[in-house]
Amino acid sequence: xxxxSILWDAREVFSNGLIATVQLFVLSTLCAFVLGCALVYQxxxxxxxxxxxxxxxxxxxxxxxxxxxxxLYYGLPPLGLRLSAWSAGLLALIVYHxxxxxxxxxxxxxxxxxxxxxxxxxxxxxxxxxxxRIILPTLVIKTRPLLGNQLIIALKDTxxxxxxxxxxxxxxxxxxxxxxxxxxxxxxxxxVLYWLISICLELALKRAARFGAKRxxxxx
Amino acid sequence: xxxxxxxxxxxxVSIKKMSKSFGDIEVLRDIDLVVNKGEVVSVLGSSxxxxxxxxxxxxxxxxxxxxxxxxxGQRIGVNEHAGRKMTGKELATVRAKTGMVFQGFNxxxxxxxxxxxxxxxxxxxGMPKEQARAIAIELLEKVGLADxxxxxxxxxxxxxxxxxxxxxxLAMSPEVILFDEPTSAxxxxxxxxxxxxxxxxxxxxxxxxxxxxxxxxxxxxxxxVVFLEKGLIIEKAPPAQFFTNPKTERVRKFLEISA
Amino acid sequence: MNGQAWLLLxxxxxxxxxxxxxxxxxxxxxxxxxxxxxxxxxxFVDQLLVLYISLARATPLVTFVLFLFLSAPTxxxxxxxxxxxxxxxxxxxxxxxxxxxxxAFLSFSREQKEAAxxxxxxxxxxxxxxxxxxxxxxxxxxxxxxxxFLIKGSPAIAVIxxxxxxxxxxxxxxxxxxxLPPILAAALLYMLIISALLKLQAMAEKxxxxxxx
Numbered sequence: 001x002x003x004x005s006i007l008w009d010a011r012e013v014f015s016n017g018l019i020a021t022v023q024l025f026v027l028s029t030l031c032a033f034v035l036g037c038a039l040v041y042q043x044x045x046x047x048x049x050x051x052x053x054x055x056x057x058x059x060x061x062x063x064x065x066x067x068x069x070x071x072l073y074y075g076l077p078p079l080g081l082r083l084s085a086w087s088a089g090l091l092a093l094i095v096y097h098x099x100x101x102x103x104x105x106x107x108x109x110x111x112x113x114x115x116x117x118x119x120x121x122x123x124x125x126x127x128x129x130x131x132x133r134i135i136l137p138t139l140v141i142k143t144r145p146l147l148g149n150q151l152i153i154a155l156k157d158t159x160x161x162x163x164x165x166x167x168x169x170x171x172x173x174x175x176x177x178x179x180x181x182x183x184x185x186x187x188x189x190x191x192v193l194y195w196l197i198s199i200c201l202e203l204a205l206k207r208a209a210r211f212g213a214k215r216x217x218x219x220x
Numbered sequence: 221x222x223x224x225x226x227x228x229x230x231x232x233v234s235i236k237k238m239s240k241s242f243g244d245i246e247v248l249r250d251i252d253l254v255v256n257k258g259e260v261v262s263v264l265g266s267s268x269x270x271x272x273x274x275x276x277x278x279x280x281x282x283x284x285x286x287x288x289x290x291x292x293g294q295r296i297g298v299n300e301h302a303g304r305k306m307t308g309k310e311l312a313t314v315r316a317k318t319g320m321v322f323q324g325f326n327x328x329x330x331x332x333x334x335x336x337x338x339x340x341x342x343x344x345x346g347m348p349k350e351q352a353r354a355i356a357i358e359l360l361e362k363v364g365l366a367d368x369x370x371x372x373x374x375x376x377x378x379x380x381x382x383x384x385x386x387x388x389x390l391a392m393s394p395e396v397i398l399f400d401e402p403t404s405a406x407x408x409x410x411x412x413x414x415x416x417x418x419x420x421x422x423x424x425x426x427x428x429x430x431x432x433x434x435x436x437x438x439x440x441x442x443x444x445v446v447f448l449e450k451g452l453i454i455e456k457a458p459p460a461q462f463f464t465n466p467k468t469e470r471v472r473k474f475l476e477i478s479a
Numbered sequence: 480m481n482g483q484a485w486l487l488l489x490x491x492x493x494x495x496x497x498x499x500x501x502x503x504x505x506x507x508x509x510x511x512x513x514x515x516x517x518x519x520x521x522x523f524v525d526q527l528l529v530l531y532i533s534l535a536r537a538t539p540l541v542t543f544v545l546f547l548f549l550s551a552p553t554x555x556x557x558x559x560x561x562x563x564x565x566x567x568x569x570x571x572x573x574x575x576x577x578x579x580x581x582x583a584f585l586s587f588s589r590e591q592k593e594a595a596x597x598x599x600x601x602x603x604x605x606x607x608x609x610x611x612x613x614x615x616x617x618x619x620x621x622x623x624x625x626x627x628f629l630i631k632g633s634p635a636i637a638v639i640x641x642x643x644x645x646x647x648x649x650x651x652x653x654x655x656x657x658x659l660p661p662i663l664a665a666a667l668l669y670m671l672i673i674s675a676l677l678k679l680q681a682m683a684e685k686x687x688x689x690x691x692x
Contacts, residue, residue: 315597318599320597
């Protein structure tokens with residue numbers, strides 16, 4: 001089949017796209033997770049800043065990811081801030097998913113028994129240490145399935161960036177198909193690649209479940 | 221305790237040589253039991269003796285391995301005419317002649333109290349809505365819940381739920397009502413209200429088979445008491461005889477512990 | 480932004496809404512059908528559906544819309560942009576909805592079924608009158624949640640040239656040379672739509688929790 005040999009010839013386009021997608025995904029989710037955890041720490045304080053952050057988190061939950069990417073890529077240059085498509089996309093991914101990670105952790109924080117916290121306070125933990133050593137690990141173990149879900153959503157959101165001209169995996173398929181007119185084969189390849197990445201993610205998350213299970217956290 | 225005469229009638233329930241196993245464990249062996257119209261039969265025995273399974277076989281929620289069961293003269297589970305197992309539809313028509321009250325109430329949570337009672341008459345018997353409503357109103361009055369028509373099950377206490385469940389069973393005018401430990405899931409102070417309703421039903425001549433741990437109820441209300449042990453009926457007697465002069469050592473022990 | 484710009488924006492919002500609504504309506508029913516077929520556990524068909532669900536959940540909507548729109552003609556199927564968008568969104572959301580329906584199936588209490596059978600209900604009456612109404616109540620929060628996800632994913636259809644609420648901001652900016660106001664206005668409209676859905680979800684959750692008591 002000649003179409004498949006064309007795909008082989010175009011392998012560099014695919015691999016570049018794949019690398020870009022994985023880079024965007026890994027970098028953005030790492031930063032988003034750290035930022036999300038920091039947001040939840042700030043929310044512990046209940047002052048004016050944390051109320052503003054709550055508002056921002058809720059705002060993100062009502063926006064499509066792409067509109068945020070549009071805002072950063074098309075909306076900021078007139079204000080004198082010009083970002084490349086890649087950095088605008090990365091920044092949008094970080095901000096957007098940080099809000100979702102924070103919301104997931106916050107939801108679990110609300111129903112967390114105060115006993116753990118009081119025990120730690122009674123032992124003289126400082127607020128930051130209390131958060132990092134006691135609260136956050138519990139929240140992360142408890143919300144693992146939701147966090148994992150969010151990771152897969154983040155992976156899929158990277159594909160939106162093709163619309164603001166980032167050269168990632170979906171853009172690679174599009175460029176191969178428009179050069180060689182083999183849309184079916186080109187897209188089957190990238191869909192399978194997305195699929196494989198998310199299967200790997202799910203397997204990793206299942207392994208992570210053992211960590212919690214060993215400590216008596218129950219999952220369905 | 222019923223005033224009805226029933227000598228010439230077909231029995232409400234007639235069980236012959238019924239056996240049932242779960243895997244290797246035989247839970248019922250050669251059960252024979254006849255329950256006449258208007259009779260109340262209490263089924264006693266320690267947990268795991270097979271009481272509930274026996275009850276659940278009567279309306280084919282569990283399928284017995286051997287033996288026959290007739291409800292008001294009609295064989296359940298097997299279509300004798302066609303010589304095969306009953307279809308779901310055929311089974312449903314026989315089950316419509318029995319009512320069941322469960323330990324865990326099993327009210328349908330998406331329906332209000334009165335809808336719970338009206339549901340089966342309308343959708344099983346095809347009764348007009350207004351008629352079903354009239355019957356439901358009357359029955360809820362009978363179980364003392366006239367003021368709860370539009371309440372949803374989650375707002376009721378256990379005792380109230382169980383009384384709705386009894387009204388639901390009565391609404392089908394069943395030949396027999398099967399009670400599967402109806403008071404075991406209730407708070408102690410709620411047990412009385414359910415037993416009172418059941419006593420009234422027996423006085424009205426309803427046919428009932430009651431799996432229970434309530435000795436006082438069994439003694440005061442039943443016509444027959446059946447004692448199960450390891451899947452066998454080891455004693456079957458009127459309450460006067462059962463409670464004062466049991467034939468077997470096992471029942472004597474059981475009564476001593478329960479007293 | 481002048482009146483003309485707002486008019487364009489509302490047109491874009493309308494496009495987003497009707498295409499999403501169509502996909503949601505078909506996707507909810509299709510999801511139920513898939514869940515029902517999966518409960519029947521037909522060999523081969525079941526594995527096929529599992530594969531479909533797994534693929535649909537892992538494929539970005541952008542990629543899937545492009546794939547459908549570009550490759551359908553090579554199979555001799557001519558789809559216009561709107562049809563391709565609706566089909567892609569429907570197949571995407573149906574996979575998620577099938578899982579939501581299935582969870583409701585699997586968690587349904589055996590006791591309630593016994594109560595229905597003991598009254599003489601047939602399985603058909605039981606499903607229609609007892610099980611389905613409760614499955615709708617328990618699934619609704621998840622289904623509404625998936626609806627807001629689908630609307631948040633709907634800008635994907637811009638990739639095949641549909642002028643939806645996101646893409647229309649490019650159009651307006653091409654005339655006004657000022658992209659910020661239309662983007663903010665579009666964001667505001669999304670906010671209204673999705674807030675309404677989140678509100679609906681909260682209400683549905685309240686009702687579902689009542690059922691679980």
